[in-house]
Amino acid sequence: MIRIILLLVITSVFAWPVTAAVRIKDVADFDGVRGNDLVGYGLVVGLDGTGDSFRNAPFTEELLSGLLERLGTNVTDDALRSKNVAAVVVTAELPPFARSGSRIDVGVSTIGDAKSLLGGTLVMTPLKAADGNIYAVAQGSLISGGISATGEAARVVEGVPTAGTIPSGARVEREVAFNFPEIENIRIALRNADFTTAARIEAAINRDFNRSIAATQDSGTVIVRFRDLGDVSPAHVLGRIENLLVEPEDRAKVVIDHRSGTIVMGEHVRISSVAVSQGNLTLRVSEAPLASQPNPFADGDTVVLPRSSAELANEPGIGFVKLPGDASLGDLIEGFNALGVAPRDMIDILKSIHAAGALHADLIVE
Template identity: 40%
Template sequence: MRLKDLGRFLGRRDNMLVGYGIVTGLAGSGDSPRNQATRQAMANMFSQFDLTVPQDQIQSRNVAMVLITATLPPTANMGDKIDVNVTSTGDARSLAGGTLIMSPLRGPDRRTYALAQGPVAVGGYSFNANGNLRQKNHPTVGIVSSGGTVEYPVRSELSADDGYLTFVLKNPDSMTAERVASQINHSIAPGTASSLDAETVKVRIPYARAELNAYVSRIEDLSVIPDQSSRVVINERTGTVVSGGDTRISPVTISHGDIRVSVDTEFSASQPENVGIAGRGVRSLVIGNSDLAVEEGAQRIAYSFPHTTVSVLVSSLSQSHVSTRDVIAILQSIKAAGALHADIVVQ
């Protein structure tokens, strides 16, 4: 894999932006008049155009107050376009057909880095009539494609004061970090890089700072075989098992039985005769008769050969028509027995 896919240079990062605004043009699916924040936001917007409208006179359901989020890339110039996401903060039913009015997007330093405006694409709907509701996806969440305009340029500083670049791995691993440093030293020059820990690799920058971008792109294009730890990921809700093809299993014998318990209940009613003559307090009696049946199926036995992998074992169990739930239970039992040489991650 390329180093560009394994990690990043410290200092090159995305920046989060957030703001709030108003979506207008909704067909009666916006915030209700009892939403005071929406009425105050509308009054503040009108005041910017020399219109004085009291909050109690704003009763329209064609507007909705939204929060706006966006991601600013590591390098951005004035005029660059970015996508923005809008989410309803009030009781609006849908943002479909609405338009976001110009709103500032700020960073953690409270500086306005972008302005957002444009039509909102929802990708869903919500219709309600006479208590019948039809909804698709989440109509209170939308996106304004290329709706943000960068107003303040951003530059990422890669070089440090000590004259070294810092390469950070996405998945920390000591062997992978050592391989990265070795590959850089082999391709650039001996002594150029050294691994500090399982996540960080220090790279000496060239003397000509003007060639820093070409130097970084050359390093990111280098290929390294990353080392991976053996893991088996199990999702018990969906019955999904994911593992590496080379995850090893020691010789083990599996004996997995199947016991089924079923309960059948039959209800019968005792109807008294001459109910009208007997008077009040006389009613039918419902009696339930339960039948409990226990069935023990044939025992399934699977043998693993020496140096077996999880993929071979799962494939063999699937050919034997073993359910995914049983496969999960078998893998957990093998791990408990110490025969599965991998970490089990249960989601």
């Protein structure tokens, strides 16, 4: 007998934040105080036979040939048969106000058919920004993020051996031009745009400095006018501002992650008057094949005749439970508990409540 229960089996975890005061630098960024993404293309050498095959990755052969020529060695294509080399893409982030000579971390990922970067060394690789200029140079031994073992007829892989990192693997060669001490004002950009949060940031800054130096431009921007304070250091002012406490506001949201079965609800989620019922639908299919045999000493073959039976049953569930109008998150959970709803069914019920127009929150499904 095969029993198929037509339910979405997903484990759900509920969490909701408690509103509390947080620092401004935890909810907003300062205009100009930002990093820059860098990218480069290079070679990893010293692999134990797990590098690119030149037949499937001809760009690796071209890159290796060019590297050897720059080092004063001329080779032909037939001489390049090494499997200890892999072509990689190198990524990094240039921090704000990074100075020439400082070091930054880099990430390395293969782009060919290399099996593993374990034990490899990245050869000097220039890292460029979006403007095409070189801002850092990376080189060093990799720390791989996985393990790979290969035999004659089997291969075991744990983690991601085709990607790795080099802590402090790049040295900054060019600085980003930004005359921070000469700025007239600075914009505070909220990570989650909200008029209420922007107004609270404005009020907190003006209250702390005892003068009107901050103004809300829109739901995501607050402008701070430094020069209204006189001849002061912008760095000292921002250091004072970023530690001021505010209570952030946000839209009511319900976030559902299908992959992990996680449900996260904000504290401002509200439910209109709605009735909910939940039950189970069970389909049972059984097989009882019948063998048909010929008479003794008669010509013929034994034939197996299929015989199936199917039964569809709607198991009794809990009746309708009505949630009152303007129900809070606690009321919603109590309603689920009253229904005896298993965590695996809550995602479907939330979607249905939202489709009925009774869930007053943004439903985000990932």
